[in-house]
Amino acid sequence: MPKTQPSIFSAYQRNPALFDEVFDREGSILKDYKRLMKLYGKQSIEDYHELNARAKASFFNQGITFRVYSDDKTNEKIFPFDLFPRIIGASEWAFIERGAIQRCKALNMFLWDLYHDRNILKDGVVPLDLVSSSENYLDQMRGMDPPGGIYNHISGTDIIRHADGRYYVLEDNIRCPSGVSYVLSNRGALKRALFGVFNHYKAHTVTDYAENLLDLLETVKPHGVDIPVTVVLTPGMYNSAFYEHSYLAKTMGVELVEGRDLFVENDFVYMKTIRGPQKVDVIYRRIDDLFLDPMEFRKDSSLGVPGLFSAYRKGNVTIANAPGTGVADDKAVYSYVPDIIRYYLGEEPILANVKTYRCGQPDDLEYVLEHVRELVVKPVDEAGGYGISIGNTLTDEQVEKVRKEVRESPRKYVAQPILSLSVHPTYIEETQAFEQRHIDLRTFTVMGQDKTYVLKGGLTRVALRRGNLIVNSSQGGGSKDTWILKNEP
Amino acid sequence: MLARVADNLFWMGRYIERAEHTARFMNVNYFSSLDAPNTVSQSRDFVLRSMLFMVGDPPPEDAKLEEDKVLFKIGLDRDYPASILNSIIFARENAHSARDLISTELYYSVNKFFHFADSYPARSFVKTGLFDFTAQVTEMTAVLRGKIRGTLLHDAIYAIIMMGVNMERAIQITRIINAKYNDARKSLGSYGDRFRNSYEWTTLLKCAESYDMFRRFYKKAPTSLSTLEFLILNPDCPRSVMNSLNQVHQHVLTIDPLKASDKDSTAFMVGKIRSEYQFKRIEDIEGAVQAFIDHILTELSAIGSQMQKEFFHY
């Protein structure tokens, strides 16, 4: 039987060395995508180009943008968005979801232990120095019981699929993981542009995120509060994630506050409203630990609230995520997560970790120095994809530079084998054609007291530059709508 | 609602309204001057001075004005705080910081409005685009008012925005009256024109989009007194100072109904001024028009400070 490829994919070139999410090795369309390819195939490339332009204009006019500052004028850019969705089948998703929950639970138990009895350190499973030397460990949190016993209320787990077809966790984000608003606006944009395709698939909704988030945050309200008042704390409208902050506040139906809207009196937190002070019970904060309270942490912080930490210590307000969670999503701790899961849950990790060399350990250091070309070397404490060197793209000079830096401060670096992220057909404006691009997936897990929720969708990020492995939006990444199927079609 | 956010919404309302009045003033003045019946009213210099007077920036007597510079300044100059573009930018910044509270539809329109003005080419604006730009600005502000009324719950948020809209309207109408009153005096007698029947009163009514309403109400040509009566005291004219104050009063009560009898409250202050105008006859101010205009502006500014203190102090 002759294979006919849909017209807009006629120029699609498959690199057989890469794991394509849509085509198998022989070039046949995988079953979840069959109908989708047929539907998209009805479009000509011109039609598609126009749809794409219209979707972009709609993002722009809705102000789903981030701001770029230059000398004369502020420019606004939209986050690049691809109209060809990613589909994850029901059973595959169930696996990812169980894995994400397992990880988040274990990390929460790890945090409780680190700030209380420290058994995992006593038992030598995780080295004390790793924790002592972490700038994200807050001594102020020692012995503190966060309401409901939850530290990482909201977790973003970054997952990739390697050329071997297996899923691996790339990193955990349990400070202020962002990106969930893009999941929701991507879905909105795709529905507007290509409403017809939704009739043919039964995908889970993503619009219930905000209500679940609010429900779960309310389960960890401070003791003695009946109906809690929840707010979202933002650094302000000039922050690049402000759209997300306002989106979440709006969809949860709670106030979006800045530090200057709050004050603390007698260890209770209040917001300044047009009718006077109103007590605040739960703060979903989107500012970093060290900016929360200038009386306790960075004294030059104008984003925080003087006295907030005292109110928290007294148990009068819930802060989500709890201060001090950053110690557990450190890239150096990452390599211990499988051990952490076994230690607290007595289970084998469901989602695999990427083999990680800790440059602070002599054997690993030696291996890394000798194999820079085959490894991704990452600083332990940088976010946003900065400072990462990918071995096979380096010049001799750059390799030497990496060696030197790692040798000078080995504890600041970890290294991992170069993974080959799976690829997904992505529309490239410059060539007006679909091309293979690397993708990853960020899942969002929300933990409340005795209740956990994983957003059935997640953010598929795509590296728009050819061959680029870093999919972060600050490094020229885009995103795709992600459909989780209700049952296999 | 947060006091800071209320402040932002109040000013969003004010800036939307300000953009509209400035745009309409430019539009109507410029185009009605082209075929004005007297030479003074026809003069470019006269029209440009009138525009600058209205935005609160009257030039010195001997200044030589260049048309494209003045138009650019009031229309699209980012460095001039009172420009239409800046009013739109400020409206949108204020909307942005409160976007969790306003409807998606309203934000979408404010945002589109901003992108329209921000990308309007300055060269074509001063050469050929004055009519197009200002007409579109007034159209879009009408759309915004529709979105404010139609897509927001009529609760405190709506009341705060409408308080801003109506405060600004009262202020801008008074400023426009002031500017045209000044113009009418300057164009006096240049073509056998009488102050009372000056062509400027027609322009004034058009600047307030009230000419047709006026004709329906009085059924004759506007005079100084009938125009002022209509624009200041007529409660049924949606652009009058009286109507704006009535609305401000109604919205203040939505925000805090218990405060109406509190003598230190905004509600009380607005109510007091409102009843003063309600029982004023236009004959009472004849001969002291300038003093009355100044008096209104002072009182409006006092209401503004009281609101600031009562609702927006954070």
Next chain:
Amino acid sequence: MSELYTITYQAENAYDYPVVESSWQFLIIPEENASQSKPRIRFTSSEGSPWELSENGFGFPVIRIRNRHSLESIRFEAEFSLTKQVVNPFDFDPELLEPYEPQRLGQLPFRMRFDNFLKSTPLTCLAAGAPVFSFDPGTGILENLQALNAWVFNDLKYTAGITHVDTTLEELLVLRKGVCQDFAHLFIGIARAHGIPARYVSGYLHQGMGFFGDAQMHAWVEAFLPEVGWLGFDPTNNIMAATNHIKVAHGRDYNDCAPLKGVVYGPGGNRSRHQVQVASQQ
């Protein structure tokens, strides 16, 4: 035997431009502990603002004030009275003293118990190979710490106005001059480098004996001796902390113990002055 102390603390802050909203936090209340009674507190500000008692992140009591009106300067005055038991720093069984054995100190349970007072902070971080006092393995921990106390005292010359609150040990070892904070930080850096838990202590020094202290809050060190507990060392004066030392708080370094923190909203700079007086009535 006990002393009755009355401590007055005064601070004055002036701003270049009026500040619209302001908060202050004072970490100046004498600690209630085995030798110090719960203090009686009197506190006033020139603005008459109400004050409240709270606790900082490490559980030490603080006084907090918030002002919502515009101001260009503000004065604060606090008065604390308490009784202090006469303290003999050597009030323990000398049999318990241990020799200085780095391997024993390096054991995991010990390091884990005190890791917050063993890790280096930006203000107590010593460069590798810095020319500083080295512990003698031949003698006990106490002897070593006393020798360290003397070494710091002799190595630095007490001079006000040379260093500031952010001076690092690296800078200090070049300047070789400083005030009590610097003496304490150097002691702490060296003790921690030898595996001895050490913490920064802020408090008041009764100056009756002509000690260095400069009418400001004083700073010294507490070091942990296994089997004995925390002992106070005052390297600024080369003495053990005793009856004249009235403790307020301890922390990893100065930053945990800053007596006054202010957060103001407004442009421009500010100047502040502090003054402390300790009087005793026997």
